[in-house]
Amino acid sequence: MTTVIDHTKSNATPPSLYEGRKQIYPKLAHGKFRMIKWVVMAVTLGIYYALPWIRWNRGEGIPDQAVLADFEGEKFYFFWFEIWPQELYYLAGLLIIGALGLFLVTSLFGRAWCGYTCPQTVWTDLYIWVERAFEGDRAARMRLDAQPWSFNKAWRKLGKHLIWLVIAFWTGGAFVLYWHDAPTVAKGWFTGEAPLTAYFFAGILTFTTYFLAGWMREQVCTYMCPWPRIQGALTDENALNVTYRFDRGEPRGPHRKNESWEGRGDCIDCKQCVQVCPMGIDIRDGAQLECIHCALCIDACDDIMKKIGRPTGLIAYDTDIAVAERAAGRKPTYKIFRVRTMLYATLMLIIAAMVGFGYFNKSTFEVNVLKDRSPPFVRLSSGDIRNGYTLKLVNKASGRRHVAVEIDGLDGASLQMVGLETEENGTVELDLGAHRVERFRMLVTRTPEGTAPRVNYTVIVRDTETGEAEDAAAVFVQGEN
Amino acid sequence: MKGNLEMSETDKEVDALSGVETTGHSWDGIKELNNPLPRWWLYIWYGTIFWAILYMIAMPALPSLPGMGSRNTPGVLGMSDRDAVAESVASLHAERSAASAQLLDASLQDIQNNLDLQQFAMAMGESAFGDNCATCHGSGGRGAKGYPMLADDVWLWDGTLDGIEQTIRHGIRHEEDPDTRFSAMPAFGRDGLLTSAQIDDLVQYVLSVSGHEANAAAVARGDELFLTNCASCHGMDAEGSRDVGAPNLTDADWLYGSNPEDIRATITNARNSHMPAWQGRLDDATIKALAVYVHSLGGGE
Numbered sequence: 001m002t003t004v005i006d007h008t009k010s011n012a013t014p015p016s017l018y019e020g021r022k023q024i025y026p027k028l029a030h031g032k033f034r035m036i037k038w039v040v041m042a043v044t045l046g047i048y049y050a051l052p053w054i055r056w057n058r059g060e061g062i063p064d065q066a067v068l069a070d071f072e073g074e075k076f077y078f079f080w081f082e083i084w085p086q087e088l089y090y091l092a093g094l095l096i097i098g099a100l101g102l103f104l105v106t107s108l109f110g111r112a113w114c115g116y117t118c119p120q121t122v123w124t125d126l127y128i129w130v131e132r133a134f135e136g137d138r139a140a141r142m143r144l145d146a147q148p149w150s151f152n153k154a155w156r157k158l159g160k161h162l163i164w165l166v167i168a169f170w171t172g173g174a175f176v177l178y179w180h181d182a183p184t185v186a187k188g189w190f191t192g193e194a195p196l197t198a199y200f201f202a203g204i205l206t207f208t209t210y211f212l213a214g215w216m217r218e219q220v221c222t223y224m225c226p227w228p229r230i231q232g233a234l235t236d237e238n239a240l241n242v243t244y245r246f247d248r249g250e251p252r253g254p255h256r257k258n259e260s261w262e263g264r265g266d267c268i269d270c271k272q273c274v275q276v277c278p279m280g281i282d283i284r285d286g287a288q289l290e291c292i293h294c295a296l297c298i299d300a301c302d303d304i305m306k307k308i309g310r311p312t313g314l315i316a317y318d319t320d321i322a323v324a325e326r327a328a329g330r331k332p333t334y335k336i337f338r339v340r341t342m343l344y345a346t347l348m349l350i351i352a353a354m355v356g357f358g359y360f361n362k363s364t365f366e367v368n369v370l371k372d373r374s375p376p377f378v379r380l381s382s383g384d385i386r387n388g389y390t391l392k393l394v395n396k397a398s399g400r401r402h403v404a405v406e407i408d409g410l411d412g413a414s415l416q417m418v419g420l421e422t423e424e425n426g427t428v429e430l431d432l433g434a435h436r437v438e439r440f441r442m443l444v445t446r447t448p449e450g451t452a453p454r455v456n457y458t459v460i461v462r463d464t465e466t467g468e469a470e471d472a473a474a475v476f477v478q479g480e481n
Numbered sequence: 482m483k484g485n486l487e488m489s490e491t492d493k494e495v496d497a498l499s500g501v502e503t504t505g506h507s508w509d510g511i512k513e514l515n516n517p518l519p520r521w522w523l524y525i526w527y528g529t530i531f532w533a534i535l536y537m538i539a540m541p542a543l544p545s546l547p548g549m550g551s552r553n554t555p556g557v558l559g560m561s562d563r564d565a566v567a568e569s570v571a572s573l574h575a576e577r578s579a580a581s582a583q584l585l586d587a588s589l590q591d592i593q594n595n596l597d598l599q600q601f602a603m604a605m606g607e608s609a610f611g612d613n614c615a616t617c618h619g620s621g622g623r624g625a626k627g628y629p630m631l632a633d634d635v636w637l638w639d640g641t642l643d644g645i646e647q648t649i650r651h652g653i654r655h656e657e658d659p660d661t662r663f664s665a666m667p668a669f670g671r672d673g674l675l676t677s678a679q680i681d682d683l684v685q686y687v688l689s690v691s692g693h694e695a696n697a698a699a700v701a702r703g704d705e706l707f708l709t710n711c712a713s714c715h716g717m718d719a720e721g722s723r724d725v726g727a728p729n730l731t732d733a734d735w736l737y738g739s740n741p742e743d744i745r746a747t748i749t750n751a752r753n754s755h756m757p758a759w760q761g762r763l764d765d766a767t768i769k770a771l772a773v774y775v776h777s778l779g780g781g782e
Contacts, residue, residue: 019517216521223519375623378632378779381732388621388632388779418777419593430596439600441777 021219023145024280026128027138027272031299040116041125049170052177058082059398062435069179081359084396086366093355097348104344106234108336109317110241114227115294120220123171123213124278127164134160138275164214165206172205218279222290232289238335242293243318244273244284247327252284255308266310273297273315283315365401366394367461367472369442377477385478386445391417393440393461395432402464404429405442410457410476413446429464444476453479577605581766589642592773599773606774609767613759614775622778627737627754632778635734637726638662640782646772652758653726661758664725669710670749679706684744690719690731691739 028034056066056079063070068077076083076091083090105112114121134156135141147153176185176198188194212220221228235241244267252267267284274282276296281288283297295317302312322332372388380386395401406427407415417428418441432438442459449455455476462469494503496514503512537543540556555561574581580601584592592598611620618624622631629637638648648662655661669675675683686703689695708717714727721729728736737747759768775781 016517018520018523020520219519219521223522372621372632374619374621375630375632378630379733380634381729381734382634383733386633386779418781419596419599438596439603440596441603443779 022280024218024278025138025141025275026278026296027275027300028132029276029296029299029303031302033295033299037116037125037294037296041122044117044122045126049174052174052182062398063181065181067178068181071179082396084394086394087362090355090359093351093358097351097355100344100348100351103234104341104348106231107236107239107338107340107344109293110235110239111228111231111291111293114221114231114292115242118227118292120212120225121292121294123167123209124217126167127213127217128278130163130167131160134163161214164210168206168210168213169202171209172202172207175205176202218290221279221292228289228292236340237320238338240317240319240334241287242283242291242295242298242315243320243323244286244315245313245318245323245326246284246286247323249284249314261310266305266314268304268308270304272300272304276300287320363468363470364396365461365463365468365470366396367459367470368392368394369459369472369474371475371477377479380445383447384445385448385476386443387476389442389444389474391440391442391459392437393432394437395434397434399434401432402429403432404462404464406460406462407444407474408458408460408471410444410446410455411449413444413457413476416443416445417441418443446476446478448478451479453477577766581764584766584769589646589769589772589776592769593642593776599777602770602773603777605767605770606772609763609771610774613763614771617756622775627752629736630734631775632780633734634780634782635729635732636723636780636782637721637728637736638723640776640780642772642776642781645775645781646768648756649763649768649771649775650758650760653756654753655755655758658758658760662726664714664727665753666714666727666751668749668751671751675706675710675748680745680748682706683711683748684741687719687730687744687748688739688741691733692731693739 051067052065054066055064056077057064058077063073063075063077065077066079068075070077074085102113131141135144144153144156173186173189176194179201180195180198185194185198189198216224246265248265249267250265252265252269255261255264255268273284274280274297276299277283278294278296279290279292281290283291298313298315298317301315305312305314319332319334322334325332368391370390370392372390376387378386378388391405393403404423404427405415405417407413414422415426415428416422417430420428420430420440422428430440455478457474457476458471459474460469460471494505494512495501496503496512499514501514501516504515506513537554538556539558540560541553542556544553545551546554580598583598584602584605587595587598592602610618610622614622617628618631619628624630624632629635634640636644638644638653647660651658651660651662653662654664656663667674669683670677670680682699682703683706684703685695685699686707689700689703707715707719712719714725715721715730716727719730721727728734735743737743737752759771763771
């Protein structure tokens with residue numbers, strides 16, 4: 001990671017304990033990566049703003065919003081998928097896949113997440129676009145800020161902040177739509193009928209969007225975000241990072257037309273890479289904490305290289321190993337298939353398979369048997385032993401069910417449920433509401449048999465119409481351990 | 482990144498590579514750069530100090546100021562945790578009132594047979610039981626020595642829904658309540674009604690009726706004593722009587738223990754335990770929910 005650039009500076013004045021932010025005026029870049037970033041911005045923002053408006057018919061009485069975190073109904077909906085609170089492990093699985101995905105991308109392409117898709121990057125980019133529309137590009141903006149206040153400066157600044165606030169409000173408002181029925185809360189918003197939490201969170205997100213994307217910008221990445229530190233540990237010498245190829249660029253210096261390129265590097269020290277940088281750094285200093293790998297310096301440098309007739313790619317996605325190999329006069333090698341990348345990919349596949357298998361094999365019907373902890377068992381005056389349970393039945397289907405509860409594997413036991421009749425064949429039949437979780441008090445009694453203090457058995461709940469059956473393991477305690 | 486450290490003129494260590502002063506502290510050979518903090522960070526710190534002052538003015542804060550005794554400054558917003566709790570409890574009652582009203586209107590049997598009402602009553606009863614009853618009767622009504630197990634099928638007084646409600650409402654030997662369940666076993670030994678030898682014979686007799694090993698001669702003597710002293714409440718066959726809360730002495734269930742010492746202590750001093758009346762302490766809906774809950778523990782008749 002060490003570079004050959006000498007940075008020793010004299011440090012005569014005592015350093016200040018605190019440092020004001022230096023305003024950065026990123027210049028507009030043109031090129032391949034700028035285009036990719038525009039497209040990513042349009043797609044991610046489009047998804048974010050539009051997603052809660054998509055309707056998705058699920059049947060009577062169930063929300064028809066494609067993506068909805070329904071806290072009141074305790075469900076999470078995503079198009080075809082529906083997750084109940086007790087199934088949150090699917091989300092945990094998705095989060096693990098997401099984390100591994102970030103690890104994989106980082107070990108392949110460095111901080112691609114930071115550079116292209118991080119909300120901080122996307123909204124900052126959008127805000128700079130607005131800023132540019134009102135105040136012009138880098139040079140014009142610097143001039144404007146240096147000017148004394150005038151009508152021209154005032155309306156440009158005012159317009160910029162107004163549009164920023166509109167975007168911020170739209171962002172905060174869109175966030176709220178994911179937690180409520182979008183049309184209802186949007187309509188209720190202006191008549192004062194939306195829930196208090198909706199106003200609260202929309203307010204918070206309006207503030208953070210405006211403040212973080214408008215005012216804080218690169219300070220968020222440098223000082224607040226833990227991710228650069230984590231990514232610093234995840235990247236390695238084989239990862240493709242935005243890299244200044246010092247082997248080709250040095251020694252740098254101004255170059256006049258028709259002068260020979262012999263004995264010097266391709267870098268003409270035009271500082272275009274610094275001017276387009278939204279983080280205000282010099283990529284030629286090597287890998288740095290501040291660099292978000294947005295690749296805009298690649299576009300800026302390639303432009304210049306084309307103009308001066310040198311090959312592009314003086315700044316490019318490259319690996320530390322390749323740079324070192326080229327510097328040593330060898331052919332650079334690239335390794336995409338490495339132990340860690342294969343490991344990340346394999347783990348992702350395994351977990352995705354597990355989540356997928358679990359999800360597509362899950363039943364719309366669930367049985368849980370919760371044994372009383374206290375008392376563990378009850379001896380009746382007849383000498384029989386009785387155990388008490390809570391039987392929790394979850395009906396995820398959109399219709400009612402009629403089910404029969406029976407016990408299996410416990411000889412001579414009788415089943416009794418509070419408030420319900422036991423049939424002659426020893427089962428108990430009951431009705432379950434649609435989309436409901438219901439609890440029943442279940443008592444199992446039998447004459448103790450054998451010497452084992454605990455006997456395992458099964459509670460079977462069968463849908464009397466469809467024949468669909470679910471079971472749950474249960475334990476019958478008949479003596480002290 | 483390894484930096485070479487050198488001493489500058491001001492006697493400060495400066496990292497050669499970055500030109501930044503270090504803190505001088507070394508951790509495993511790594512020294513931290515003493516970069517300046519961002520200024521906004523400082524402003525946020527000032528902001529928190531300002532906030533703390535506002536907070537002290539607005540909210541209850543300073544304790545035990547002179548002239549205030551043990552109280553604290555109330556704060557200009559008049560915020561009080563006690564009021565907030567009272568408000569939450571009131572709003573909880575309001576939220577429950579519809580279902581509570583249903584509990585009040587329905588008979589205990591109807592509550593048990595209507596699954597929606599049953600689930601509501603069970604949830605309400607379980608929490609009320611944990612708060613008020615479990616101290617003596619144990620969680621899940623498991624009981625303890627002197628405190629009856631509520632989950633089995635043995636009842637001193639009455640195990641029906643209405644009987645359980647009656648017990649909860651008026652208590653046992655709770656003399657302030659005229660409707661309380663009442664009976665009194667004499668302290669045969671302490672009050673000199675029986676001699677020590679007679680009590681020994683009775684202990685053997687009680688052991689024998691519940692199927693324990695006992696001295697046959699003592700049992701024979703005890704039979705006569707039992708008939709004259711005990712049978713009026715516990716019955717000729719020693720199976721007890723629910724009218725007076727006299728326990729069945731022939732079963733395997735012993736509230737105060739089944740060994741000879743325990744039985745002797747019971748006959749000598751009597752037990753006559755108490756349960757407070759809950760009417761007036763708990764509202765009617767809660768008492769009904771408790772009756773349904775206790776009944777469902779397993780012993781309900």
